[in-house]
Amino acid sequence: MKKALRFITVAVVALLVAQACTRKSEIASSKDENNLPPQVLSRNTLPTRPDETIAMVPGDTGDSADQPGQRRADLDAPKDGNKVTALSDPAYVADDLHRLRRVRRVAPAGRSPGLYGLSFMADGGGRGQQPRTHQERGENDAALPIGLEPGEELWIVAREATATAGTDESVFTSLEAKRQGSTVEIPLPLKHTEAHAQISAYIASVHLTQQYHNPFSEEIEAIYTFPLPHDAAVSEFVMVIGERQIRGIVRERKEAEEIYANARSQGYVASLLTQERPNIFTQSVANIEPGKEIDIQLTYFHTLRYERGEYELVFPMVVGPRFNPLGSKDGIGAVAHGQYGASGQPAEVHYLPPGERSGHDIGLTVDVDAGVTIESIYSPSHSIQTTPKGPAKRHVVLDPSDTIPNKDFVLRYKVAGNTIKTAFLSHRDERGGFFTLMLVPPESLAQVPRSAMEMIFAIDCSGSMSGVPLQIAKDAVRRALGRMTPEDTFQIIQFSTQAAQLGPEPLQATRANITRGLEYLDSLAGEGGTMMIEGIKAALDFPHDERRLRVVSFLTDGYIGNDDEILAAVHQRLGKSRIFSFGIGSSTNRYLLEQMAFAGKGAVAFVGVDEDAGRAVDGFYESVEHAALTDVEIDWGSLGVADVYPSETPDLFVGRPVVVSGRFDGDRRATMRIAGRAAGQIQTLTVAADPTDARNEHEALAQIWARAKIADLSNRMLRGEKSESEILEVALAYGLVSDYSAFIAVDAAERTVGDHATTVAQGVPVPEGVKYETTVPE
Amino acid sequence: MNRFLLALSIALIVVIDQAADAAQVKAYDIVINPHGASLAAYQVELIAEDTHARIVGVEGGDHPAFRKAPYYDPEALETGRIVIAAFDTGADLPAQPTRIATVHMIEPDKCDCGYALDLTVAVDPDGNDIDADIELLPVEGETR
Numbered sequence: 001m002k003k004a005l006r007f008i009t010v011a012v013v014a015l016l017v018a019q020a021c022t023r024k025s026e027i028a029s030s031k032d033e034n035n036l037p038p039q040v041l042s043r044n045t046l047p048t049r050p051d052e053t054i055a056m057v058p059g060d061t062g063d064s065a066d067q068p069g070q071r072r073a074d075l076d077a078p079k080d081g082n083k084v085t086a087l088s089d090p091a092y093v094a095d096d097l098h099r100l101r102r103v104r105r106v107a108p109a110g111r112s113p114g115l116y117g118l119s120f121m122a123d124g125g126g127r128g129q130q131p132r133t134h135q136e137r138g139e140n141d142a143a144l145p146i147g148l149e150p151g152e153e154l155w156i157v158a159r160e161a162t163a164t165a166g167t168d169e170s171v172f173t174s175l176e177a178k179r180q181g182s183t184v185e186i187p188l189p190l191k192h193t194e195a196h197a198q199i200s201a202y203i204a205s206v207h208l209t210q211q212y213h214n215p216f217s218e219e220i221e222a223i224y225t226f227p228l229p230h231d232a233a234v235s236e237f238v239m240v241i242g243e244r245q246i247r248g249i250v251r252e253r254k255e256a257e258e259i260y261a262n263a264r265s266q267g268y269v270a271s272l273l274t275q276e277r278p279n280i281f282t283q284s285v286a287n288i289e290p291g292k293e294i295d296i297q298l299t300y301f302h303t304l305r306y307e308r309g310e311y312e313l314v315f316p317m318v319v320g321p322r323f324n325p326l327g328s329k330d331g332i333g334a335v336a337h338g339q340y341g342a343s344g345q346p347a348e349v350h351y352l353p354p355g356e357r358s359g360h361d362i363g364l365t366v367d368v369d370a371g372v373t374i375e376s377i378y379s380p381s382h383s384i385q386t387t388p389k390g391p392a393k394r395h396v397v398l399d400p401s402d403t404i405p406n407k408d409f410v411l412r413y414k415v416a417g418n419t420i421k422t423a424f425l426s427h428r429d430e431r432g433g434f435f436t437l438m439l440v441p442p443e444s445l446a447q448v449p450r451s452a453m454e455m456i457f458a459i460d461c462s463g464s465m466s467g468v469p470l471q472i473a474k475d476a477v478r479r480a481l482g483r484m485t486p487e488d489t490f491q492i493i494q495f496s497t498q499a500a501q502l503g504p505e506p507l508q509a510t511r512a513n514i515t516r517g518l519e520y521l522d523s524l525a526g527e528g529g530t531m532m533i534e535g536i537k538a539a540l541d542f543p544h545d546e547r548r549l550r551v552v553s554f555l556t557d558g559y560i561g562n563d564d565e566i567l568a569a570v571h572q573r574l575g576k577s578r579i580f581s582f583g584i585g586s587s588t589n590r591y592l593l594e595q596m597a598f599a600g601k602g603a604v605a606f607v608g609v610d611e612d613a614g615r616a617v618d619g620f621y622e623s624v625e626h627a628a629l630t631d632v633e634i635d636w637g638s639l640g641v642a643d644v645y646p647s648e649t650p651d652l653f654v655g656r657p658v659v660v661s662g663r664f665d666g667d668r669r670a671t672m673r674i675a676g677r678a679a680g681q682i683q684t685l686t687v688a689a690d691p692t693d694a695r696n697e698h699e700a701l702a703q704i705w706a707r708a709k710i711a712d713l714s715n716r717m718l719r720g721e722k723s724e725s726e727i728l729e730v731a732l733a734y735g736l737v738s739d740y741s742a743f744i745a746v747d748a749a750e751r752t753v754g755d756h757a758t759t760v761a762q763g764v765p766v767p768e769g770v771k772y773e774t775t776v777p778e
Numbered sequence: 779m780n781r782f783l784l785a786l787s788i789a790l791i792v793v794i795d796q797a798a799d800a801a802q803v804k805a806y807d808i809v810i811n812p813h814g815a816s817l818a819a820y821q822v823e824l825i826a827e828d829t830h831a832r833i834v835g836v837e838g839g840d841h842p843a844f845r846k847a848p849y850y851d852p853e854a855l856e857t858g859r860i861v862i863a864a865f866d867t868g869a870d871l872p873a874q875p876t877r878i879a880t881v882h883m884i885e886p887d888k889c890d891c892g893y894a895l896d897l898t899v900a901v902d903p904d905g906n907d908i909d910a911d912i913e914l915l916p917v918e919g920e921t922r
Binding site for chain 1: 800801803804805832833834835836837838845846847848849850852853855856880882883884917
C-alpha cells in the first residue's frame with residue numbers, strides 16, 4: 001500500500017516539476033534570493049544579503065546602538081574584560097540568533113582605525129540593511145561609520161543559507177569570544193582530549209576521552225572530524241553522561257546513521273562515530289543541553305613502527321587541510337570555520353583562521369613496557385616529562401606547556417642492543433588463535449651491494465608545502481643527489497596544479513647535471529592545489545631503463561582528499577618502479593604515504609617540521625640503496641597458520657621490519673623459516689614461535705588481525721575487487737569501525753526537551769608549519 | 779490547483795517517509811537478585827521478539843561493582859542475540875537485587891516489543907554458580 005501511494009505521489013510530483021520548468025526564470029529568481037552562493041568578502045565586496053548583520057569582537061561600539069532601525073544585542077556577559085556586541089536587526093535577534101553563522105572575518109588585527117568603516121543603510125522597517133564601505137557609499141547615505149581599533153575584529157554574521165555537510169540542521173557559530181593576548185579564543189564544544197597509551201612489546205593500546213560541553217544557550221549537536229593512526233583498530237566506544245556509562249554498538253554504517261538521525265530528531269542524547277578514511281573519523285554528539293558535558297571514550301590498538309633502531313609511537317592530533325580535485329564528490333573538505341557545506345564534500349574539517357583558537361587542549365600520557373632495557377626515549381615533536389619505572393619501563397607525560405593539538409605527537413625509544421629480533425606475539429580465545437610477527441630483515445642484507453639506480457624525485461609544490469615543508473623537501477633531494485654515483489640517473493618532477501620536470505628524460509648523475517638539478521630545485525616554490533595524479537603520471541608513465549633499478553620518491557605532506565584514486569593509480573601504473581614515500585610536515589597524511597609505499601613495494605619515512613631532516617634522509621636513502629629481500633616466503637612449521645595479512649608479504653629493507661598478522665591453531669612451540677632473495681642470493685632466517693609462552697600473550701591481537709584483514713580487503717578494492725560485504729562482516733564480528741560500519745550509542749532512558757539541536761562543528765587549527773591562507777579556500 | 783497538488787504530494791511523501799522511518803526509543807533495566815549471595819560475575823542473553831528491534835547502547839548498573847558499561851558480544855549480535863557480561867574481582871559486591879545494566883533499544887513505532895531474557899550464568903567470587911533471578915523492567919520515559 002505504501003509503495004503504491006509513494007508511486008502515485010512521485011508520479012504527480014514529476015508531472016508538476018515538468019510544468020514548473022516552464023516557469024524556470026521565476027524559480028531561478030527565487031533561488032537566487034534564498035540560496036546565495038558563499039560570498040568572498042573583502043573590503044570591496046562586503047555582504048549585501050538582506051539577512052546579514054555584523055558584530056564587533058571584542059569591545060563596545062558605543063553610540064552605534066542608537067542608530068534608527070537597529071538595536072544592540074549583547075550576546076554574552078563580559079569575559080576577561082572583553083565583551084562581544086552585535087549590531088543586529090531587531091527582526092532577527094532572539095529567535096534567530098541561534099541560526100546565525102559567521103561568514104568571514106574581514107578585518108585583520110592591527111589595521112589603522114577607520115580603514116574598514118562601514119555604513120548601515122536602513123531599508124524600510126530595518127530589514128535588508130546593507131553594510132558597505134564608508135568610502136564607497138559616500139556621505140549622503142544615513143551612514144553609521146564604524147571604525148575598527150587596532151586588534152579589533154569585524155565579524156559578519158548571517159542566517160544559514162546553504163546545506164550543511166552531512167546534516168540538514170541549521171548551523172551557527174557563536175559570537176562569543178575572549179581574547180588571550182593576540183589570540184581570540186572561540187567557544188566550541190570539544191573542551192579537552194585526554195589520551196593514555198600503554199605500550200607492551202610493539203603494540204599500543206590507546207584510551208582516548210573526548211570531553212564535549214555546551215557553552216551556548218541552546219541545545220547543540222557537536223561534530224568533530226579528527227585523525228587516528230590509519231591502522232588503529234577502534235574497538236571500544238563509550239558515551240559518558242555524568243556518572244552513567246553507555247557502551248556503543250557497532251552497526252552497519254547506514255543503519256547507525258539512521259538510528260542516530262532518528263534519536264537526534266526525537267531529542268535523545270546520541271553519539272555516532274564514523275570513518276571517513278582509515279585515518280580520519282567523525283564524531284557526532286546530538287542534543288547536548290546548555291551547560292551539560294558528555295564524554296566519549298574510545299579505545300584502539302595498533303602496532304608501532306620500527307625504523308633505524310627506534311620504535312615510534314604516533315598520536316595524530318589534527319587533520320591537515322585536504323585538496324580535492326574539481327568534481328570530486330567523496331573527498332575531505334577543508335573549509336573556513338562555519339562555512340558549512342562550502343567544500344561540497346561529504347566530510348569537512350573546519351579550520352580556524354590565524355589569531356583564533358578553540359579552548360580545546362590535549363593531555364597525553366604514555367606508559368612504555370619495552371620488555372628489554374630502554375636506552376633512550378624522546379619526542380621530536382613535543383616537550384615531554386619522562387619518569388623511569390625500571391630498566392624496561394618509562395612513564396611519559398606531555399608537558400603542560402605543549403598541549404595545543406596542532407601537530408602529530410611522536411615518541412621514539414631505543415632498546416638495548418644494536419638490532420631487534422623478529423618477535424612473535426599470540427593470543428587465543430574462544431574464536432581461536434591470533435598472532436602478529438614483526439619480521440626483521442637479516443643483518444646480512446646491509447652487506448649486499450646496491451645496483452645502479454634511476455632515481456625519480458617527485459616533489460609536492462602545492463600551497464600546503466609552501467615554506468618550511470618545501471624547504472625540507474628540497475634539502476632531502478639535495479642530500480640524496482649528493483649520495484648518487486655517475487652510474488645512476490635522476491629526474492626531478494614538481495607537481496601542484498600541474499606537473500613539470502627538470503628535463504625530458506632522466507639525467508646521468510654527473511657533477512654538471514647534479515648542479516643543474518640543484519638549480520632547478522632552488523627555483524621551486526609552493527603554490528596551487530595538489531593534483532597528485534599529475535605527479536603520479538609524470539613519475540610512473542615513461543619507459544623503464546632496464547639497466548637500473550627505478551626508485552620513485554614522492555616528497556609530500558599528502559594533503560589530498562582523493563586518496564583512493566591516487567592509490568588505485570599507483571597500482572595501475574607502477575610497472576617495475578619502487579616507491580619510497582617521504583612524508584614531510586607536522587601532521588602528514590600517513591595513511592596515503594604508507595599505502596603508496598606498500599603498493600610500490602618500497603618504504604616510507606617521515607620528518608616533522610621541527611626535525612633535523614638530514615638524519616632522516618640519510619637513513620631513508622640508505623634503505624633505498626641496499627638490495628631488498630624480495631619474494632619473501634614463510635614456512636610456518638607446525639604452527640598451523642592461516643589468514644595471514646597482508647596477503648602478500650612485503651619486501652624487507654635494511655633496518656625496516658614489517659608486521660604481519662594471522663591466525664593459528666597450533667598449540668606448541670614451533671620454528672618458522674623465512675626465506676627471500678636479495679641481489680640474486682637466497683637469504684634465510686629462522687624464528688622460534690611459542691604460543692604457549694604467556695610472555696607472548698597480548699589480548700588486542702584479535703582486533704589487530706581483523707583490522708589488518710580489513711586493510712587488505714580495502715587494498716583489493718583499489719584493484720577493482722568487490723570486498724564491501726566481507727569488510728562489513730569482519731568489522732561487525734570483531735566490533736570495529738570501518739568504511740562500512742560505525743559505532744552508535746543512544747541514551748534511551750532520558751529525553752531532552754525539544755526535537756532540534758543546532759549543529760556546531762569543532763574548529764581546529766591548521767597544522768603547525770602549514771599556512772592557512774594557502775590551504776583553506778576563501 | 780497545481781500548487782495545491784504539489785503541496786499535497788510533498789505532504790504525502792513526508793507522511794509516508796515519517797511512517798517508514800518512525801521508531802521508538804526505549805530503555806530497559808536488567809535487575810539481578812542474587813538472594814543474599816555476592817554477585818561477582820554474570821552473563822545474560824536477551825532476544826527481541828520483533829526482529830526489527832535494535833540495541834543501541836549498553837549501560838552500566840547501580841552498584842559500584844557493575845557501574846562500568848558491560849561488554850557485549852558482537853558476533854552474537856549478528857545472530858540477533860544480545861549477550862552482555864561483566865565481572866568484578868573486588869570485595870564490595872551486591873548481594874541484594876540490583877540493576878546490573880540497562881539496555882537501550884530502538885524499536886519499530888508503536889511496537890509492544892517483547893523480549894526473552896535469560897541469565898546464562900551468575901557466580902560468586904569463588905566461581906560458584908548462584909541461584910539468582912533476573913528481571914527486565916522498562917524504564918519509564920523521563921524528560922529532562
